[in-house]
Amino acid sequence: xxxxxxxxxxxxxxxxxxxxxxxxxxxxxxxxxxxxxxxxxxxxxxxxxxxxxxxxxxxxxxxxxxxxxxxxxxxxxxxxxxxxxxxxxxxxxxxxxxxxxxxxxxxxxxxxxxxxxxxxxxxxxxxxxxxxxxxxxxxxxxxxxxxxxxxxxxxxxxxxxxxxxxxxxxxxxxxxxxxxxxxxxxxxxxxxxxxxxxxxxxxxxxxx
Numbered sequence: 001x002x003x004x005x006x007x008x009x010x011x012x013x014x015x016x017x018x019x020x021x022x023x024x025x026x027x028x029x030x031x032x033x034x035x036x037x038x039x040x041x042x043x044x045x046x047x048x049x050x051x052x053x054x055x056x057x058x059x060x061x062x063x064x065x066x067x068x069x070x071x072x073x074x075x076x077x078x079x080x081x082x083x084x085x086x087x088x089x090x091x092x093x094x095x096x097x098x099x100x101x102x103x104x105x106x107x108x109x110x111x112x113x114x115x116x117x118x119x120x121x122x123x124x125x126x127x128x129x130x131x132x133x134x135x136x137x138x139x140x141x142x143x144x145x146x147x148x149x150x151x152x153x154x155x156x157x158x159x160x161x162x163x164x165x166x167x168x169x170x171x172x173x174x175x176x177x178x179x180x181x182x183x184x185x186x187x188x189x190x191x192x193x194x195x196x197x198x199x200x201x202x203x204x205x206x207x208x
Contacts, residue, residue: 022049024133025108028101038170043099045078045167049134051198052081052165061166063117066127067189072178076166076192083163084194085203086115089126091152100133108133111148113155113197115162125177125189128169129162132196146200159205164194 023029030047031040061082076082094110096102103109110133114126131146139146169191173179176191 022134023047024100025103025137028103028108032097032099033101034098039098042167042170045165046099046130046169046195047132047134048165048196049138052163056081057163058082058166063115063127066192067117067124069189070178072190072192073168073173076168078165078167081163081165081198082194083161083199084115084127084129085159085161086117086127087119087159087205088113088155088157089116089119089122090114091148091156093148094130103133106148107136109148110195111136111146111151113151113160113162115160119157125186127190127193128172128188129164129194129197131200135196135198155200155202159203161199161201161203162194162197163199164197167193167195169193169195 023032024047030044032043032047034040034043056079058076058080061076061080061084063084063086066076066082066084091111091113093106094112096104096109100108100110111131113129113131115129116124116126118124131148131151136146172188173191174183175186176188177183177186178190180186
C-alpha cells in the first residue's frame with residue numbers, strides 16, 4: 001500500500017539530482033514559453049529541480065523577517081534557500097502562466113500556499129510559497145500526493161515547516177505591500193516567495 005498523504009507530509013524530504021534543463025513537465029522547457037529574456041530567467045529560477053543543501057539555507061530568513069515591512073527588493077538573495085514555519089491560511093491553484101507554458105490542467109500548474117504568522121489576524125497579508133509541477137511529480141514518485149486538492153485538505157488551518165528556494169517574483173511586485181505600499185488590491189505582503197518548495201512538514205503550532 002502506498003504511504004498516506006499524512007506520512008508524506010510529515011516525513012518525506014524530497015531530493016533531486018536532475019539537470020537544471022528539465023522543465024516543469026514533458027514538453028515544457030525550464031524557461032517556460034516566455035518571450036522576454038527577464039521572464040525566461042525568472043522562470044528558470046521558479047523551475048529549479050535541485051533541492052537546497054544545508055549550506056544554501058539562509059538562517060536569517062524567517063517568516064517574520066520575510067513579512068517585515070519596507071522596500072525589500074534587495075533584502076534577500078535568490079541564490080539562497082530558507083526554512084520557515086507558518087500557519088496555512090489558504091491553499092489554491094495557481095494561474096495560467098508562462099512558467100508552465102500556459103498549461104490549464106491542475107497538475108501542470110503551481111499550487112499557491114499562503115502563510116501567516118498569526119491565524120487570529122485575518123488582516124495580515126501573507127507570504128506565498130509555491131509547489132511546482134516538477135516537485136509535485138517528484139513527490140508522487142515517493143508516494144506523496146502534492147496535488148492542490150490534497151494539499152488543501154491536509155494543510156489548511158495547520159502549521160507547517162516549509163523549505164524552498166528564495167525567489168523575488170518581479171511579476172507580482174505591484175501586488176505586494178512592501179513594493180507597492182498602500183496600493184488598493186494588494187494581496188500579498190512581499191514579492192519574495194519560497195519557490196519552488198522542496199520540503200513540507202506539518203508541525204505543532206506555537207504555544208500560547
